[in-house]
Amino acid sequence: MTNFYFTFFLLLIALSTNAQQHPVRLLKNTSWVQQGYGRYLKIEDSTYTYYNANSLSCKALAEGKLDGRFSVVSLDNNKMVLNPGGIVDYIFTRVDTLPPKCTHMDTTAASYEENFKVFWETFNDNYAFFRERNVNWKQVYQEYLPRAQKIDSPKEFSNMLLKIVKKIGDGHIRLEIPDSLKAKAVVAAPAIKRKKDDIIKAIQERYLVNTHAYNNGVISWGKVKGTRTGYILIKDMNGFAKKQDKGKDFRSPLVEFEEELNGVDQVMEKILADIGKSDAMVIDLRFNGGGLETVALRLLSYFVSGRKHVLSVAAKTPQGNTAKQACILQPANNAYQGKVQLLLSGNTASAAEIFALAALSYPEIKITGSRTAGIFSEILWKELPIGWEFSLSNEIYTDPAGKTYEGTGIPVSQDMNYSGNRLDFYNSFYSGDRFTDVAMDQLHQKKASE
Template sequence: MINFNFTICVLLMALGVSAQQDPEKQLKNTSWVQQGYGRCLKIEDSTYTYYNMNSMSCKALAEGKINGRFTILSLNKDALVLNPGGIVNYTFKRADSLPQMCTHVDSATASYEENFKVFWETFNDNYAFFRERNINWKQVYEDYLPRVKKINSQKELADILLEIVKKIGDGHIRLEIPDELKTKAAVGTPVIRRKKDDIIKAIQDNYLVDKHAYNNGVISWGKLKGTRIGYLMIKDMNDFSAYVSSVEQHQPDFTKKYDQVKDSRLPLMQFEDELNGVDQVMKKIMSDIGQSDSIVIDLRFNGGGLETVALRLLSYFIVESKHVLSVEAKTVQGNTAKQKYILQPANSAYQGKVCLLLSGQTASAAEIFALAAQHYPNIKTMGTRTAGIFSELLWKELPNGWEFSLSNEIYTDSNGKTYEGIGVPVSDELNYSRNRLDFYNSFYSGDRFTDKAMDQIMRWVR
């Protein structure tokens, strides 16, 4: 099991006696600029304000008690390292004060051209994958600026920015614009749209016995019919906290009740709750299927969530501590220092062989699971390479208030290779479509349901 508290204690011991005694006192009335991410931090007494910056504006992103949002890992006169609850630490440099635009609100309305330039500059400073996505970003500026200078409405600006986002083709880039500015899709020939939850239920009904589920099906498990093979479906890398009783976990109001408890918890507590929830449910799962001859882990429908959850789950299927990945972030001056992540096995981890099912819909934190799993010979993969979007979403804001996200963190395996854009490959290729609708429909021939991955696994044991 990964002992984050022990790691934090060791790091704090290296700070020196004064920092151990009261690091929050030393942070009182200080200002800091984050390395990468385009953000800064103001700390007054024990409270903080965390700002998003661009060339035109600086707006508060979050605020509250410093010890409820960040763990202080190191602190000296000029540098501060904080952990926000994930596996990536944030490094800050001390500043005499925040930029004036963080404390002075400018009520002037930005032009369409200024909004475009902030959008372009933010990607230029922080987006890490132009090369992997085969994008000439300077050429994008030259191509689109003349068009931007001619627009006369927010709708035209939205269309141009959405066109650029589509050109990049990164599933972690999102642009939040008002609904009235969105172009409605043309009505075409009706198509059958299969639902993820219906496919998951069909897999369970057709192939499993001794079925169980936790937290409204975020994770479910059982055994393949007529075999000694265990099966584990992980639908998401969020919502593992034990906030709702077992009696209420499958009720229609589960999400409402879950969110009510979650929203009452401080951010750092939420991360800890998630990991405690993983440990709690994995104890039950190991009791039920931990003696299986082998286990299938299905991540084909998992779009991501918390990387800490993904790696804690994986820790139950490995028996050796290994360096499984490194992370660095894009900055204006170059990348931040690489942070190595060492994955440690959980107590009473599964000892047998694992078949990991992946698809083009396996994304983000689920891909981090797959990326780390590559380092263990007992884990074999089947399906199709993953989506190829690993970074946390870095959320930024245009002067007009539109929010957008981008990928600024570079995840690599222990050999320094990144799978951004191409995804984590599989050893047993099933050629699933990269298109979600086509992938879902591939499980059906008319009304007949079949899962070729599960069929192939069942053939292996007959």
């Protein structure tokens, strides 16, 4: 009998191991609904089709090889957790079949009223920040439904939706309408338009020595003149992968994401070899509008001293929110050990804000500049029956204590009062043709006096 139980135990181990090694095989011909995103997933053999669904329609969003788009985190009969290459896992519940609307498209044209209802319902089910944006969404329905019922042209309908989007005031909400419906830009009085790259170049020339750049300036670094302070400017949170030769074979999304992280590791090794012995380090995210949150956190890992829970993420669902997922940051093996100052602005957004949010868990990192944009969520893209795409924020990022900075942005200890308007922010570095960066001036003066 003992041998029987031992043999049975070994069989269970073998079955479990096989399930982990061949999860795609176990998923053949299965259907799933995703929690918090309004999407369905159909898996056939080793391929998948990912659907966007609403009350009227269900359309294929993406398709391809499953193991190139998602990694399987866990799997049982009725629940599956996949990771798309980011810090947030996607949770799916098994269903017997896809809804009929996913496999039999209704070709009947939806009215503007029906399109409005889909727009409103999608936000009602998935948008997470009505309270933070001070928007009464039920009141929006009551106000705009009668208008939608009277609309008889796409121009009127697009104008109405654009008013609603403006009312919410979330930089991650976008409405893609046909070019023919877009308002013509009003020609204003001529103004000097400063460019981001021109400002970055001016900072380097005026304040830095021994400057270097990587991948067309996605990250650049040097030493602050006359000091033992290093300076790193990160312009985007993507574009770190090594430049590939044209004509290279197609790479799956998971491979592309991994190449981004490999690029971060390679360039950070070079940066720390160049300026890693500096007494202090400035990390400038003032011009960074976002990118990949995985890149942001990998970069931050090179400037922290301990393993910490730095943030949590949940997704909005019609029933509430999904369970929070904790993000733990592990310092890089060769992390910088000196003082760190982080520069932010109102143009620091999205994944760059996730860098700043995680940095709050390390009080030794001093944060100056101005509050960030306050738009943290991954962009969730949806589509109206009329065919117009729109996006919204459905993910709730909080600090470890549960506080969200959506709409308010990450605070700073010393406020430089930067404008949140990009053009005004860029112009603030100039007085006529004379360039100056007050934050860098203060830094240089402080270090020179020490």
